[in-house]
Amino acid sequence: MSRVPAQSPHTAPQMSRVPAQSPHTADDSSHCGAQKLSAESRFIAQPYGSAGCELAPGRFRTRVFGKRQPRSPASAPEEEQTPELGPPSASGPPDPALGPIPRLPGTPAPIPRPALAGAPAAQGAALEGGRRSRSCCSVELYSGAFLLCCRLDPYGFERPEDFDYAAYEEFFSTYLVILTRRAIKWSKLLKGSSRVQTSMTVKRYIRKGVPLEHRARVWMGVSGAQAQMDRNPGYYHRLLQGERNDSLEEAIRTDMNRTFPDNVNFRRGADPCLQKTLYNVLLAHGRHNRGVGYCQGMNFIAGYLILITKNEEESFWLLDALVGRILPDYYSPAMLGLKTDQEVLGELVRTKLPAVAALMDGHGVLWTLVVSRWFICLFVDILPVETVLRIWDCLFNEGSKIIFRVALTLIKQHQAFILEATSFADVCEKFKEITRGRFVTECHTFMQKIFSEPGSLPMTTITRLRERCRAKLLAQG
Amino acid sequence: MLVGDSGVGKTCLLVRFKDGAFLAGTFISTVGIDFRNKVLDVDGMKVKLQIWDTAGQERFRSVTQAYYRDAHALLLLYDVTNKASFDNIQAWLTEIQEHAQHNVVLMLLGNKVDSAQEHVVKREDGEKLAKEYGLPFMETSAKTGLNVDLAFLAIAKELKQRTMKASSEPHFRLHEYVKREGRGAFCCRP
Numbered sequence: 044m045s046r047v048p049a050q051s052p053h054t055a056p057q058m059s060r061v062p063a064q065s066p067h068t069a070d071d072s073s074h075c076g077a078q079k080l081s082a083e084s085r086f087i088a089q090p091y092g093s094a095g096c097e098l099a100p101g102r103f104r105t106r107v108f109g110k111r112q113p114r115s116p117a118s119a120p121e122e123e124q125t126p127e128l129g130p131p132s133a134s135g136p137p138d139p140a141l142g143p144i145p146r147l148p149g150t151p152a153p154i155p156r157p158a159l160a161g162a163p164a165a166q167g168a169a170l171e172g173g174r175r176s177r178s179c180c181s182v183e184l185y186s187g188a189f190l191l192c193c194r195l196d197p198y199g200f201e202r203p204e205d206f207d208y209a210a211y212e213e214f215f216s217t218y219l220v221i222l223t224r225r226a227i228k229w230s231k232l233l234k235g236s237s238r239v240q241t242s243m244t245v246k247r248y249i250r251k252g253v254p255l256e257h258r259a260r261v262w263m264g265v266s267g268a269q270a271q272m273d274r275n276p277g278y279y280h281r282l283l284q285g286e287r288n289d290s291l292e293e294a295i296r297t298d299m300n301r302t303f304p305d306n307v308n309f310r311r312g313a314d315p316c317l318q319k320t321l322y323n324v325l326l327a328h329g330r331h332n333r334g335v336g337y338c339q340g341m342n343f344i345a346g347y348l349i350l351i352t353k354n355e356e357e358s359f360w361l362l363d364a365l366v367g368r369i370l371p372d373y374y375s376p377a378m379l380g381l382k383t384d385q386e387v388l389g390e391l392v393r394t395k396l397p398a399v400a401a402l403m404d405g406h407g408v409l410w411t412l413v414v415s416r417w418f419i420c421l422f423v424d425i426l427p428v429e430t431v432l433r434i435w436d437c438l439f440n441e442g443s444k445i446i447f448r449v450a451l452t453l454i455k456q457h458q459a460f461i462l463e464a465t466s467f468a469d470v471c472e473k474f475k476e477i478t479r480g481r482f483v484t485e486c487h488t489f490m491q492k493i494f495s496e497p498g499s500l501p502m503t504t505i506t507r508l509r510e511r512c513r514a515k516l517l518a519q520g
Numbered sequence: 521m522l523v524g525d526s527g528v529g530k531t532c533l534l535v536r537f538k539d540g541a542f543l544a545g546t547f548i549s550t551v552g553i554d555f556r557n558k559v560l561d562v563d564g565m566k567v568k569l570q571i572w573d574t575a576g577q578e579r580f581r582s583v584t585q586a587y588y589r590d591a592h593a594l595l596l597l598y599d600v601t602n603k604a605s606f607d608n609i610q611a612w613l614t615e616i617q618e619h620a621q622h623n624v625v626l627m628l629l630g631n632k633v634d635s636a637q638e639h640v641v642k643r644e645d646g647e648k649l650a651k652e653y654g655l656p657f658m659e660t661s662a663k664t665g666l667n668v669d670l671a672f673l674a675i676a677k678e679l680k681q682r683t684m685k686a687s688s689e690p691h692f693r694l695h696e697y698v699k700r701e702g703r704g705a706f707c708c709r710p
Contacts, residue, residue, distance in 0.1 A: 411553065415551070419551050
């Protein structure tokens, strides 16, 4: 079955899909192994290697993509006029401006970031299934490279058993065109400059999505993490060698096997196993920011940072940017910032979507029950991976206001559905359901919606609401 | 509502009860507070349990506290292979006394009794502590299912009795029921 989207004949190899064998039989998740792929495409197929990973015969959580629905012809429009699509001129080795990629301690060889768009090396490459392969992958390698029909997504997460490949592919064939266009534009923007400057152009570009190959660099630049890292050479490694703190170490260790068990790179048997990297990042951060230490939820955030940067030290500085500067005090022991922002969301809903606020009041559902994870985990494990990354693109650049935009969009879009709830339990269930399905999976349209749906949301309003809610919480004790 | 230290197996216990499954290596840390429903048949009557699963880390208590006061029942867990989780039970009880309803149904559970690791908290330790505070107590295993359904059923029976005021049925005694029905860790391994 040909899986090449008609719009971009130059981008994808001929693909065929082999039905997945029963996951119960497989103990090897390196089934996407592609010996003949170039280094950059091999990263995508086998991001960190994955020897002997146990595969659970079922899933505790699911990232479900909703059933196929007719596609709206107007989905994912792009505002900009772009030149006719041709083979991307910027394909080939990574931009030299990116500089050498630092190595993860304990990693045998540096893992190159995927090359920019095109991945010509993969074209026509014979994709050989790994030993006792569970499923062969039809691969679409393109800017950000997605394995459409693979049991693993490009980041190493297992797709749920009921993942709707056909619907995802339908979405992706459209998204691929956008990714292509964005990749070309980004490569032009970044050409010749070693630093990502913040500007209106960059802001506009970021809202339209940062290509995977530039994501780490852009996040590092716009968040100030790069500047901090440059100012403090060796600091991260000194933290790792710092004074022991048993309770901190124990708290982090408790979560090691409970962070992304559905990602092959985070399983205990993976080689190299990202658990150690994760442990180091969290430990260093706990020693660096003693007021916060370690808070559950940071494990998922650091996990994503590691998957994107593939670099321990950068992950640490990005985590520091989030916890120390971008987010209010969500993670400190009193969690006052978290409680404040939950109330702020409640207030915003009261103003913008009063019927939903009335429903919550009527059933006595506190916001903390339905949205605390949204704030603490920054949508990790709540929304689809690709959507979370697009949200984070804006979060690093524009700050914590983005979280309200996402939350309000989710609620507004599903207002009628939420209002069908007739009980406390119903309300809770509806709030889980609105984070699944086509609306959130189609990340590009979703990101356009977050800037239009909630309407005006000036920072002055947020600041004022934060002050008021914080004072109220403090008065309550 | 399920409470207890981080990593004692609250979510595993709930999933075992809800879905009858234990999938090692598929659980993620609970962040904040989570909610699940289960309908139980208690002596021919349907009882709907709304179960709140909470994050064990201390700082989340301020987030979950708001729900203590509405809880009708609390399952307080420790891990029999983790002494610290047992030592913290006293602190949890203080927390519960402070924020929960005074007549909340409370049960102490020593989880992970299937574990091959050393049981640093002996059954007698749990029994002694439970007796001291007047709590029903059982050892459980989310992995094998030992006493899991029983714990929730006992709670449901107790709550049903409290709701049905003028009951003609014999009075349900939670302590005796748990003592009588609860099984030891070694008598019922497959």
